[in-house]
Amino acid sequence: MSKANKDTDVENIRHSLAHVLAAAVLKKFPKAKLGIGPVIENGFYYDFLLPRSLTPDDLKELEKDMKKLVSGNLPFAGKKITPAEAKKLFKDQRFKLDLIKEFVKEKKTLTVYRTGELFMDLCKGGHVKNTKEINPDAFKLTHVAGAYWRGDEKNSQLQRVYGLAFGTKKELDEHLKMLAEAEKRDHKKLGPRLKIFMFHETAPGMPYWLPKGTLIYNELINFWREEHKKRDYNEIVSPLLNKKELYVTSGHYDHYWEEMFVAETGENEEYGIKAMNCPNAMIVFGSESRSYRDLPLRFADTDTLHRYERSGTLNGLLRVREFRQDDAHCFVREDQIGREYEEIFGIVERFYSVFGLSYSFRLGTRPDNFMGDKKTWDKAEGTLEKILKKSGKKFVIFEKDGAFYGPKVDIIMKDSLGREWQMGTVQLDFQQPRRFKLEYADKDGSKKTPIAIHRVIYGSMERFIGILIEHFAGAFPLWLSPVQAIVLPLSEKFSKYAGKIYDELKKENIRAEITNANETLGKRIREAEMQKIPYVLVVGEKEEESETVNVRHYHRGQEGEISIEKLIKKIKNEIEEKVI
């Protein structure tokens, strides 16, 4: 059997189970109103409007009932129907009637599928022929969540029941095991356990960076500074509070003010707390007269930003209210856009390959609340699409996903649970330079408006570190490890020798720790392993005599004795090369 067929088979199983779920729900709640029940990655869901909230116990019962239905060898049979027939069949199902109306408008054919004698659904098909093709032990209802009808907040909220489903029980078990493994990588658990960051309830969505996390944070920023200095980026620091008027000029007051923290003075002046760096970058560009020779002119800025994200959207380090971006604004002439983008894509590749991260691009086009005129937008979108095609990289287009001031190219990554996150973003902006009346003198002496490219590579430091923790499962590459080596003297007799090793490591700027011999060696090794320290150095009689250490590496295991000079050289080289 080909892979494509196998995929279709499991999709048919998932889709059929959505129908079986709806049948079980209707049995339990005859007045339930049905939404839709599509196939998703690894399973299915179905949306319902019910007289009461489902409990975890309800899910267990529904699952049991579904198994019974599946074992009843129910056939699936579909048949084309007319709109009039459809309206009659689903006269008590208001959401189905919505769909029928929509389908009629789009001139789609209507089909109804019956699951045995007990259930029918408006559906385009894609089922098993009979539920005997479904293994009753290879699916599981996992959770309930609220979901708006047709994905619109203004519509009623339905209860969405999620389920996992596979062809065999083994695949289901493997998937559940994988989820348990993913939980072990979860940065929300690992971060605090490894003392990288924490949260406090007085600052929702605003991380505390603990000493170890601050080391990682600073190493990432240092690397970023080195790489950007080479490429003629000029770092600036700008105010964290600006009067409302700045955001009126930039356009953020109309589009964004509600999501900003606002500070008020005793004299009733309103200040916006920095939520983005661009307006102040515009101010700096406009502070001098500029020539075409100055362009591209790049201002980088990593100031702390605050955004009042809605409470339900916060998610560990991946969605926060306080963060820093590795931001920069590149002011270019129109003819320089392509080159600048190519250069930025080069920076992206350099950075992501250092961590061994894979990513994809996403082009976001004109949103509904756009600023400026459609013609400029079309031109900008065309330019970006052309550059993306030329880059040879894979990309998808997300309609209406651009910033209000211009289209954007996002770098997309997945977390340990496979959820997609926007990391870096490169945004084209024809609007703000115009609004701030920025200009440069062109060759012929005429005044021209520059184009701004907003770009972040990591995205936000917070989100990036969250993804890194999950990517490395907390075992960072040596150059990022908060503790790079730990010295364990076998007993107190060797404390002095261990201290000497420790001093030499520190002298070479290697982040080292040392333990005393109060605990057994086994226990101290266990603790070092749990802290995911790359180099564990055991010293005892043999090592002291031969002036060596016994190396145990987090990934490579026990490596035996090595002289301290050789070890330091090796460690320094590994740090320098940023080995992953």
Add this chain to the structure above:
RNA sequence: GCCGGAGUAACUCAGUGGUAGAGUAGCUGUUUUGUAAACAGCAAGUCGCGAGUUCGAAUCUCGCCUCCGGCUCCA
């Protein structure tokens, strides 16, 4: 913001109306260790916060806060 779940010692968790518990971590002492958990003792709690019901609330009810899973949103 909306739907659902959760919050008990620093951490992981037990405790369903009647004296707040265990393991780990911490501290003290003993042990001086050869590659993932030595032994003993001690200390540790506004049971998320606030109200209510009750003779009595970690436990029941209501409101709020925070976190988690979704939805919506995401410059």
